Amino acid sequence: MKKNILVIPGDGIGQEVTQWGKAALAQIAKNYGHEFTFDEALMGHAAIEVTGNPLPEETLEKARKSDAILFGAIGHAMYDNDPSLKVRPEQGLLKIRKELGLYANLRPILLFDELLEASSIKAHILKGTDILFFRELTGDVYFGEKKRSEDRNTASDLMIYHRYEVERIAHKAFQAAQQRSKRLCSVDKANVLESSRLWRETVQEIAKQYPDVETEHMFIDNAAMQLIKNPKKFDVVLTANLFGDILTDEASQIAGSMGMLASASVGDGVGFYEPIHGSAHDIAGKNLANPLASILSAALMLEISFGLPEEAKALVSAVDQALKDGYRTGDIADQNTEASKILGTQEMGQLVLKYLAQ
Ligand code: IPM
Ligand code: MG
Numbered sequence: 001m002k003k004n005i006l007v008i009p010g011d012g013i014g015q016e017v018t019q020w021g022k023a024a025l026a027q028i029a030k031n032y033g034h035e036f037t038f039d040e041a042l043m044g045h046a047a048i049e050v051t052g053n054p055l056p057e058e059t060l061e062k063a064r065k066s067d068a069i070l071f072g073a074i075g076h077a078m079y080d081n082d083p084s085l086k087v088r089p090e091q092g093l094l095k096i097r098k099e100l101g102l103y104a105n106l107r108p109i110l111l112f113d114e115l116l117e118a119s120s121i122k123a124h125i126l127k128g129t130d131i132l133f134f135r136e137l138t139g140d141v142y143f144g145e146k147k148r149s150e151d152r153n154t155a156s157d158l159m160i161y162h163r164y165e166v167e168r169i170a171h172k173a174f175q176a177a178q179q180r181s182k183r184l185c186s187v188d189k190a191n192v193l194e195s196s197r198l199w200r201e202t203v204q205e206i207a208k209q210y211p212d213v214e215t216e217h218m219f220i221d222n223a224a225m226q227l228i229k230n231p232k233k234f235d236v237v238l239t240a241n242l243f244g245d246i247l248t249d250e251a252s253q254i255a256g257s258m259g260m261l262a263s264a265s266v267g268d269g270v271g272f273y274e275p276i277h278g279s280a281h282d283i284a285g286k287n288l289a290n291p292l293a294s295i296l297s298a299a300l301m302l303e304i305s306f307g308l309p310e311e312a313k314a315l316v317s318a319v320d321q322a323l324k325d326g327y328r329t330g331d332i333a334d335q336n337t338e339a340s341k342i343l344g345t346q347e348m349g350q351l352v353l354k355y356l357a358q
């Protein structure tokens with residue numbers, strides 16, 4: 001199979017971790033006789049520094065022409081503490097999601113048994129958890145009109161959804177539920193928000209087309225609580241952009257660390273694969289970041305964009321092997337981890353590649 005992959009490392013630890021997702025893809029190509037070619041492009045703070053634009057036209061063009069995109073992370077501390085800056089790294093990510101029509105963000109909460117102790121939640125509550133989030137990605141307050149009054153004392157962000165936006169992601173989530181345990185939980189705030197009432201009404205309509213799927217509706221505040229109380233209760237979770245952003249960070253603690261979670265953004269065309277973690281400037285350049293989420297993002301690319309489930313499985317198994325052999329990056333180490341088995345980004349990346357090459 002011939003594929004053209006665009007790599008966008010982005011900012012902070014994005015640079016360090018994405019090189020391992022890319023290397024894992026190259027090793028898979030070698031093992032299975034595929035031809036993957038890689039190109040690179042700028043986005044975020046890295047792009048602002050060079051071009052003044054968080055999403056340069058050249059990056060967008062390359063993205064449109066590619067078969068899949070492997071992305072790292074975005075953001076820089078200098079913007080976090082200065083809300084007045086008009087040009088911001090995150091604008092690049094939001095724009096590329098919108099431009100490429102990436103309306104469905106799939107975030108699997110993949111729980112490796114070896115990491116049960118790395119979570120702050122009790123192991124017996126976690127064990128057996130397997131959740132697939134469908135976060136809507138191109139609507140909501142993220143893209144609604146933003147306003148600031150002339151005296152600058154009042155601000156608003158419009159929370160807006162159109163019926164078709166809810167319908168198209170609901171179909172994707174229901175179809176996934178049919179392939180899994182046939183349970184879907186839609187999360188909203190329909191007791192308060194009109195956009196959530198549209199959401200719920202639409203999901204109820206779509207549900208009729210999937211009578212084999214058991215559908216439940218839950219308010220976001222309750223869902224946030226249930227997720228920690230009894231994560232096994234959930235299978236496919238369908239939710240809006242902002243709620244999904246927050247719930248999936250929370251859910252990352254089920255998997256032990258943000259450093260373990262991969263995501264796939266899909267929709268109209270090319271797929272976009274990225275770890276759910278951010279640019280983590282506090283640890284950037286220190287060889288401390290966990291490269292496994294980038295490697296697992298590459299696995300999602302193989303499975304979803306390229307239809308190569310066997311190759312995807314090989315990647316997940318190599319990660320599993322590293323964990324089974326006791327190796328950890330700092331974020332997933334626990335009190336039982338031998339000091340000699342706590343690895344840096346480079347060493348963990350190399351180890352996974354070694355297992356892959358065997
Ligand atoms: C994510 C991130 C982004 C989001 C930020 C960086 C804009 O938190 O992908 O979850 O809020 O969508
Ligand atoms: Mg987020």
